[in-house]
Amino acid sequence: MSGPGSAVLAQLLAQSAGQGADLLALRAIAEEAGDLAAGRALARLGLEDAQAAKDMAELRELLAAWRAAKKSLWKAVLGWIVKMALVLMLAGLAVKLRLWELLE
Structure with a gap:
């Protein structure tokens, strides 16, 4: 991870893990959310096709x-x-x- 956004994400993941959440599941959720957001952004730009x-x-x-x-x-x-x-x-x-x- 790099950049200010990923530092915040890392901090949130660490905080959730400290509260008993599964770190692996949280990372998977964050990755999936990122993929969905990237797909939406590409679709808005008309760049989602092959x-x-x-x-x-x-x-x-x-x-x-x-x-x-x-x-x-x-x-x-x-x-x-x-x-x-x-x-x-x-x-x-x-x-x-x-x-x-x-x-x-």
């Missing part, structure tokens, strides 16, 4: 693809900004050095 695992895997793939596309887009935008800054600097340098007069 396709749920496949659907979740596809959603994770889609999310990973979205993140990769977003990262690629930002890299491309940054690349264009850097290129435009370099072009502007070269144009400014050409004006400063009067390089257009060599073309005439």
Whole structure:
């Protein structure tokens, strides 16, 4: 067991065992209650059928693809900004050095 919820559960189980209840039966009840609650939560989310695992895997793939596309887009935008800054600097340098007069 781990986490604050399981610490409370462990304390309740220990308290019930101290009052004469069978610890094994209490653990089985707690486990069954947890399974039922998890099943209800999955049903409320629409994830109780056999396709749920496949659907979740596809959603994770889609999310990973979205993140990769977003990262690629930002890299491309940054690349264009850097290129435009370099072009502007070269144009400014050409004006400063009067390089257009060599073309005439």
